[in-house]
Amino acid sequence: MRALILLAFLLFSGVSLAADGEAILQERCASCHTLSGSAAQTVKELWERKAPDLFYAGSKYQGEWLERWLQTPTRIRPAGFHYFQNIKPGPKRDVVDKSKLQTHVVLTASEANKVRQVLMTMKEAQGLIIEGDFKGGSISMSFGEMVFDKFNGCMGCHQIEPGFGGDSGPEMYTAATRLKPDYMVSFIRNPQAWNPKTAMPNKHTAEPNIQKLVQYMIALSKESWDEN
Amino acid sequence: MKTNVLMLLMILVIPSAWASSAEDNYKTYCWQCHGMQGDGMGLNVRDMSVQPRDHTSKKSMAGRTDEDLFNVIKHGGLAIDKSVLMPPWADTFTDDEIHELVSYLLRLCQCR
Numbered sequence: 168m169r170a171l172i173l174l175a176f177l178l179f180s181g182v183s184l185a186a187d188g189e190a191i192l193q194e195r196c197a198s199c200h201t202l203s204g205s206a207a208q209t210v211k212e213l214w215e216r217k218a219p220d221l222f223y224a225g226s227k228y229q230g231e232w233l234e235r236w237l238q239t240p241t242r243i244r245p246a247g248f249h250y251f252q253n254i255k256p257g258p259k260r261d262v263v264d265k266s267k268l269q270t271h272v273v274l275t276a277s278e279a280n281k282v283r284q285v286l287m288t289m290k291e292a293q294g295l296i297i298e299g300d301f302k303g304g305s306i307s308m309s310f311g312e313m314v315f316d317k318f319n320g321c322m323g324c325h326q327i328e329p330g331f332g333g334d335s336g337p338e339m340y341t342a343a344t345r346l347k348p349d350y351m352v353s354f355i356r357n358p359q360a361w362n363p364k365t366a367m368p369n370k371h372t373a374e375p376n377i378q379k380l381v382q383y384m385i386a387l388s389k390e391s392w393d394e395n
Numbered sequence: 396m397k398t399n400v401l402m403l404l405m406i407l408v409i410p411s412a413w414a415s416s417a418e419d420n421y422k423t424y425c426w427q428c429h430g431m432q433g434d435g436m437g438l439n440v441r442d443m444s445v446q447p448r449d450h451t452s453k454k455s456m457a458g459r460t461d462e463d464l465f466n467v468i469k470h471g472g473l474a475i476d477k478s479v480l481m482p483p484w485a486d487t488f489t490d491d492e493i494h495e496l497v498s499y500l501l502r503l504c505q506c507r
Binding site for chain 1 (some may be wrong): 402407415419420422423424426427428430431435436438439441442443462471472478479481482484485486487498
């Protein structure tokens with residue numbers, strides 16, 4: 168009998184947690200994030216999106232990071248979500264217009280946990296994630312940087328350490344803390360399959376180099392950065 | 396018959412509905428390196444080993460044929476023996492959008 172009561176309690180708690188998380192998502196997140204549907208199909212549609220799509224959050228994000236970040240959000244894209252909406256001409260080059268940058272809502276530990284539970288159930292349904300797609304292995308920082316920068320030119324848009332690299336894309340030194348390895352492999356392989364209008368070009372990177380890039384992301388994430 | 400008409404409509408209408416203007420594409424994808432004013436002084440240039448081309452300079456753009464410009468947008472810098480920092484946009488733009496971007500560049504540099 169006690170076991171039945173306990174089971175009922177646990178089931179109820181789980182349902183309640185999900186319901187709470189869903190309610191928080193709708194109330195606090197849905198005005199900026201797309202929670203269901205599909206990625207933007209046109210540039211104009213892309214411009215209307217205010218934040219990353221979350222309908223495949225469970226395939227993309229590391230749950231632990233998500234829960235932590237929602238309580239202490241930091242800027243991942245130096246120039247905001249759409250860089251071109253937040254820049255102005257500067258004396259030497261275009262610069263970020265900080266007055267245009269938005270801050271992210273902050274959740275309590277309890278809210279962040281509930282939201283995480285729901286987000287982790289939201290998976291992409293197109294078969295883009297192949298479990299075990301990232302084959303593991305490691306790479307030296309110097310060779311990794313060579314593959315990232317010299318061979319593929321990724322540093323043009325992404326920072327590999329705070330303040331070093333491009334400002335328009337998401338920082339890469341925290342990528343593996345934030346993102347699942349199989350997602351990174353899939354996204355690098357075909358960014359447009361995830362988001363047809365993403366600013367990330369498909370470089371048709373050879374499979375072994377995709378693995379090396381993800382190994383490099385993981386190596387970068389093990390360095391000690393102030394942000395995380 | 397109905398199916399044929401539908402197919403024809405899809406071929407004619409959908410690509411034009413999904414296509415974006417050269418101005419919008421340039422703003423979304425090219426500003427980050429080539430700059431809001433197209434002068435090569437974009438947001439990302441600070442740590443670049445090779446500076447992006449100044450699209451407003453007739454002199455700087457003079458050596459590029461239309462075909463070069465099409466190829467460099469579609470297949471990236473390496474396609475014309477230039478920097479890997481210029482990525483290939485073949486999966487982002489249709490050929491028609493690239494042709495329109497080429498025309499846009501020629502207007503920016505007042506080359507035509």
